[in-house]
Structure formats: C-alpha cells, structure tokens
Amino acid sequence: MEKFVSSWSDGKTLPxxxxxxxxxxPGKLILPTSNYVTPVIDLGKLDGPDHSIVVHQILQACQELGAFQVFNHGVARRLMDDARQMLDEFFKLPAEDKSALITSDPNSKFKMYTSTVNYDEEKIHLWRDAFQQVCTPLEECIPHWPAKPAKYREIIEEYTRKVNELGLRILDLICEGLGIEAGYFANEQSQHIELIVNHYPVCPDPTLTLGVGKHSxxxxxxxxxxxxxxxLQIFKDDEWVGVDPIPEAFVVHIGNIMQIASNGKLLNGDHRAVTNAYEARESAVLFFMPTKDCFIEPAKALITAENPPLYRGFRYHEYLAAHNTARRLKDPDLLxxxxRI
Structure with a gap:
C-alpha cells in the first residue's frame, strides 16, 4: 500500500x-464550466407521448458528444446513495484490509492498484487509487469481492444488477435511434461487465496533475x-468542459466498440478526470464490454452502397491488444x- 496516494500524501506536496x-x-480548467451543458435526458418520458423525442435526444448526444446524463432511470436514489457509502467506507478501511486485495494476477476478479495497473512502467503517475472488479458471471464473481465493509457484497450486487438493467435499456434505445433491431447488443457484445471505482485524494496542486488523462x-x-x-470533463470543440454532478443521474459514455458497431455514426467521446485541493472525490464506472472472443463489426443494417463499412471485423481480444499498445505508447490513434478500412 505504500505506493498508494492515499497512504503517503500529506495534501501539501506534489512529487x-x-x-x-x-x-x-489541466491548468485553470479544473472546475465545471457553463459554456456547454451535457445533455440531461429524462427517461421517465419514454412511456408517454415524448418517447420519440427522448430517443432522438439520446441519438443526438451520441452523435455530437459521445456522452449524456440520464435521470428517472429506474435505479433508486436510495441504492445509489448506499453504493456510494459502501465505496467510501471501503477506501477508509485500514491499510492491512486493503493490502490483502492487491494482486499481480491478471485474471483476478478483484484487484486494487494506484495510478494504473502498469504503475511500475510509468514515468508520470495519475493522482488516484482505484480498484477493478469483474461482475460477470455475477454469482461466480461475488465471492471474490471484498468481505469488508460488512454489506459491501450485498449492496454492490444489487447496484450492479440494476445498472446492468439500465445499460441494456439504453442499448435498446440506441438501437431504436439507429434503426436496427431491438436486442442487437444484448448478447456477447455487452456480456462482460466490469466495475472500476476511482478514488481521487485531495491534491496539493490540481493544475499540474490529473486523476485520469484524456481517453476514450x-x-x-x-x-x-x-x-x-x-x-469529470469532456472534450468538446477543442476545449474541456465540466460535467456537473447530479446526485440522482448517471453519465453514459459511448465507447470505442460502439463507434465501430455503429459504423462511425456514434462518437466515442474523449473525457478525463481532474482533481481538487479541497475534497476527495470518487466515481463508480460500469463498463459494458464484449467477451474476448466476440466478433465485432459494423452492424449490417447500417451498411449500404452509399455507406460502406468503415471498419473491418475482428475479435475483441484483438482490440484489447491494440488498446494496451496504444496506452503503452501513449498514442490514441492506435485504438x-x-x-479502419
């Protein structure tokens, strides 16, 4: 644990x-800005006359920004608050409890790390501690999750199930907006789910470092x-704009695989996380990913003579290899x- 920022930082010195x-x-752009508002979409209107308007709002946000926020989404505020409390309590556990969860096993279903999993290879570190937790198959993964805090497994299991339902619902709304069959993504393309929780301690100088750098x-x-x-900040029109936190809302990001599956119709929005000098921050991120052997290609329903495929087909493990190379070489173009064809 001695490498973890929260273990050694005094809040005054930035190594x-x-x-x-x-x-x-990040310089002075360390707080949410007001010159662009990330779309905030009311999913509660889907069952009424505004259904098509909501679908259009989602599609437009995916095309122009690659991100949006949703509320009235079916995940109870109580459950969101309980999950936040569990995650906060986890990071406040004694060092000896967390140390037991640090592993170099790449196949571990739960692992803690600081900065990134490639810490020892980095020249510049991120100002964060984090953990990565595999969530599928859920029943098999739960025993590998932390036993402390006492209700961690119970609450995070319920949270994961409900957010998974929300994710599948959003994927179907994207299908509707694109004009492809419902359930198109409810298969191997979305069946591997991981939770990454980030803890950003109070930072001595947020203008000089980052919690997470620019990425998709x-x-x-x-x-x-x-x-x-x-x-959280999103890259829009060559500048960084803040995403104001809404306690009852979720932020949805479009990933690289969706950009490929949509044949470039949807945007894999770049984003990053900045720190602050006054209060620690945490975020919980659920990734909906393909299984390693899943075959990825642009949806055939989106391919026409006028709109030929922009990407070749490949197995997801090929993409993961490219992703790791791009991260190691710090070259996002390799993603x-x-x-590309």
Whole structure:
C-alpha cells in the first residue's frame, strides 16, 4: 500500500513524478464550466407521448458528444446513495484490509492498484487509487469481492444488477435511434461487465496533475456514477468542459466498440478526470464490454452502397491488444487505426 496516494500524501506536496508535461496539464480548467451543458435526458418520458423525442435526444448526444446524463432511470436514489457509502467506507478501511486485495494476477476478479495497473512502467503517475472488479458471471464473481465493509457484497450486487438493467435499456434505445433491431447488443457484445471505482485524494496542486488523462473507453457503453464533487470533463470543440454532478443521474459514455458497431455514426467521446485541493472525490464506472472472443463489426443494417463499412471485423481480444499498445505508447490513434478500412 505504500505506493498508494492515499497512504503517503500529506495534501501539501506534489512529487515530480505526478506532474504532467505542460501541454497535458489541466491548468485553470479544473472546475465545471457553463459554456456547454451535457445533455440531461429524462427517461421517465419514454412511456408517454415524448418517447420519440427522448430517443432522438439520446441519438443526438451520441452523435455530437459521445456522452449524456440520464435521470428517472429506474435505479433508486436510495441504492445509489448506499453504493456510494459502501465505496467510501471501503477506501477508509485500514491499510492491512486493503493490502490483502492487491494482486499481480491478471485474471483476478478483484484487484486494487494506484495510478494504473502498469504503475511500475510509468514515468508520470495519475493522482488516484482505484480498484477493478469483474461482475460477470455475477454469482461466480461475488465471492471474490471484498468481505469488508460488512454489506459491501450485498449492496454492490444489487447496484450492479440494476445498472446492468439500465445499460441494456439504453442499448435498446440506441438501437431504436439507429434503426436496427431491438436486442442487437444484448448478447456477447455487452456480456462482460466490469466495475472500476476511482478514488481521487485531495491534491496539493490540481493544475499540474490529473486523476485520469484524456481517453476514450474500451467498451460498448460505460455508465458512470459521480458523487457530489465535480471532476469529470469532456472534450468538446477543442476545449474541456465540466460535467456537473447530479446526485440522482448517471453519465453514459459511448465507447470505442460502439463507434465501430455503429459504423462511425456514434462518437466515442474523449473525457478525463481532474482533481481538487479541497475534497476527495470518487466515481463508480460500469463498463459494458464484449467477451474476448466476440466478433465485432459494423452492424449490417447500417451498411449500404452509399455507406460502406468503415471498419473491418475482428475479435475483441484483438482490440484489447491494440488498446494496451496504444496506452503503452501513449498514442490514441492506435485504438481504432488497426481496424479502419
């Protein structure tokens, strides 16, 4: 645990190996801005006369920004608050309890890390501690999750089930907006689910470092729960804009796999996480991803003579290899370039 930021930081000193190059630093853009509002969509209107309007709002957000927020989504506020409390309590556990969960086993269903899983290979570290938890098959994974706090497994299991239902619903709404058959993504393309929880301790100088750098997700879609502390930013029109946290809302990100499956009709929005000097922040991110051997290609219903495929077909494990290479070389162009026609 000695490498974990929360174990050694005094909130006053920022080590040199956490200071990003000038062109990557957040600078003064460390708080939510008001010059662009991330679409906030009311899913409660889906059962009424505004159904088609809601579907259009989702599709438009996916095309223009690659992200949106949803409320009235069917996940109880009580459950969201309980999950936030469990995650907060987890990071406040004694170091000896958390140390037992640190592993180098790549196949582990639960692992803690600081910065990234490639910490020892990094020159510059991220200002975060985190854990990654596999959630499928759920019944097989739960015994590998932390036994502390006492209700962790019970609450996070319920939370995962409900957000999974929401994710499948959103995927069907995307299908409707694209004009492809309902349930198109409710198969191997979305059956591997992982939860990543980020803890960003109070930072001595948020203008010089990042919690998570600029990136797009390796998922079909990603559903993120923020707390009350701002920190998520989305790249829009060559500038970073903040996503104001709404306690009862989820942020939905379009991932790289959805951009490919939609034949480029939907955008894999770039985003990052900044830190702050006053309060620690946490976020819980559920990734809806294909299984490793799942075959990925643009949906045939979207391919015509006028709209030929932009990407070749491939197995998801090929994409994961490209993703790891792009991350190691810090070259985001390598995420999709190997699959473009």
């Amino acid at each position: 040199e190996n956490y200071i990003f190059p000038p062109e990557q630093r 997700d390796r998922s079909l879609i990603t559903i993120l729960m923020q707390g009350s502390v701002p920190g 999709l370039k190997p699959f």
